Amino acid sequence: MTVQWSALIVVSFFGAYLGPALAAAPDAVREFAGRVGPIVGQASACQDIAQGRVQTIVDKVREVIRQASTNDGERDQLTRAFNGYIADGRSRIGASQASCANAEKQLVELERSLSQPAAAGPRPSSPAEATTGAVTAAEVRGVTDREIRFGMVLPFSGVQKEVGHEMRLGIETAFARANEGGGINGRMLRLVVADDGYDPNRTAAAMAQLYEKEQVFGFIGNIGTANAQAAIPYALERRMLFFAPDTGAASVRRDPPDRYVFNYRPSDAEEAEALVRYLVKMKRIPPRQIAVFTQQDALGDDGYAGVAKAVRHLNISEPVARFNYPRATIDVDDAVNQIKAHKPAIKAVIMVATSRAAAKFIEKTRDAMPDLICATISVVGSTALATELKLLGPRFTRGVIVTQGVPAVSGYSSLVLDYKNALTKFAPGEAPDYTSLEGYIAATILIQALKQTNPLDTERLVDTLESMRSLDLGLGAPLSFGRAEHQASHRIWGTALDENGTYQAIELE
Structure with missing residues (x-):
């Protein structure tokens, strides 16, 4: 590292404290970030380099950016x-x-350069601020001697309110079970919720409410793909855990993964690919007679991408037909009419939609296309879809296929039994549901990590999660995270509705 390079880092970092010069030079900050970023990026990919060292530098650079910026956009x-x-x-x-x-050597030189001129700036106001890697008040917000508060943004109304209710139910049931056993080292878990109405334009405000007013420690179980896209930048900027959102979107599964974003469920693309294999190999339907019915947003894009990828793997170059409906509506008439008129005749439709839109699509195609196979990925909300279809009658429920990111709620795996017993105890009157089971599993994973993290702060919790390997919760499939893998499960289960509107397990392969 040259003297000139070292001086650039020092001036860039401490300029935020020494005067207005840096604030007038965002290009200098960009150059600074462009030199530091690759070094910390390489260090973060090495197992033997402590991530706390890397995060300390990342925090310093982000503070430079914050103080040097003249507005939020910059x-x-x-x-x-x-x-x-x-x-x-x-x-x-x-x-x-x-x-x-080599990454270790560069990191050491970078740490030395950043620490050399410390005396030039103002003295820290407290011993905690002077300690590298110390846990500050901001890092333990939401944690007291008595409780740990997590936030969740969900729709209280609208097309996804049932999914929001079920996800919240599952998380709160797992929290209640843990609290009965003493919580996390004596601290009780509490879930605080905020409503965005499934409208991504309201998501940031709901996140801010939980962060600023409720002072939550992290987020768990947020609902919606477009909503997650609005929420994640807010969480990342504040280095907040964003755990197990109810979305299989690619935007929540970056490569390499965002440090604070963790998923439980398989991706939408993985589920869509599983459905293609099932329809082609088990149902013997030619790929050119499979269509995709999607919500017109990132959710639909991800599902369609999974279908297209699966078809390409079958060495089929012909594009898959896609029919859309407007997001957060049940306006499916155009899509239905286009599918009815399509040549060659469509024999199976993979739906990437909300429960009401999917039910409306099935209702409007059943008479004209009685043999059409309708299949959907789990983001639809299994119970909500079944409830909608049962109101229409047995011929509308029969044979509807839904992939699941959790095992059958009618099964007898140890975790499913634990879940149903906890539901009976802490939420009497609530029926077992695939979405609430997912929330219960996600919260159980988080609880395991919290118990292993002491003292508790976000950075240590992230390190704990990334070290979790082959976690056996009784699902019949091990769960794992890693530094380059922030999705715990890739297992997909198959179910189909019978004439009574009850899900039965099916083999997808």
Whole structure:
């Protein structure tokens, strides 16, 4: 590292404290971020380098960006650029010891450069601020001697309110079960919720309510794909855990993964691909007679991408027909009419939709296309879909296929039995449901990690999650995270509705 390079880092970092010069030079900050980002990115990809060291530097750079920015737009732009530089560094690092040894050397030089001029700036106001890697008040917000508060943004009304209710129910049931056993080292778990109405334009305000007013420690179980896209930047900027959102979107599964974003469920693309294999191999339907009915947004895009990828794997170059409906509506008439008129005749439709839109689609195609196979991925909300179809009658429920990211709620695996017993005890009158089971599983994973993290702060919790391997909760499939893997499960289960509107397990392969 040259003297000039070292001086650039020092001036850039401490300029935020020494005067207005840096605030007038966002280009200097961008250059600073462009030099530091690849170094910390490479270091973060090496197993033997403590991530707390990396995070300390990341925090310093983000503070430079915050103080140097004249408005929110400029700050967001610089932060995205810095995150991109980190990702570039992670993608370029090799797996060899030599590569990581070089990353370690660069990191040490960077740490030395950043620490050299500490005396030039104002003295820290407290011992905690002076300690590298110390847990500050901001990092333990939502944690007291008595409780740990988590936030959840969900729709209280609208087309996804049932899904929101079930996800919340599952999480709160797992929290109640843990609290009965003493909580997390004597601290009780509490879930605080905010409503965004399934409208991504309201999501940031709901996140701010939970962060600023409720002072939550992290987020769990947020509902919606477009909503998650609005929520994640808010959480990342504040280094807040964003755990197990109810979405299979690719935007929540970046490669390399965002440090604070963790998923339980399989992706939408994985579920859609499983349905294609099932329809082609088990039902013997030609790929050119399979269509996709999707909500017109990122959710639909991800599902369609999974179908298209699966068809390509079958060495079929012909594009898959796609028919859309407007997001957060049940306006499916145009899509239905187009499918009815399509040549060759469509024999199966993979739906990537909300429960009411999917039910309306089935209702409007059943008479004209009685042999049409309707299948959907789990984001639809299994119970909500079954409830809608049962109101229409047995011929509308029979044979509707739904992939699941959890085992059958009618099954007897140890975790499913624990879930149903907990539901009976802590939520009497609530029926077992696939979405609430998912919430229960996700919360149970988080509880396991919380119990292993002491003292508790976000960075240590993330490190704990990334070290979890082959976690056996009794699902019949092990769950794992890693530094490069923030999705616990890739297992997909198959179910189909019978004439009574009850889900029966089916083999997908």
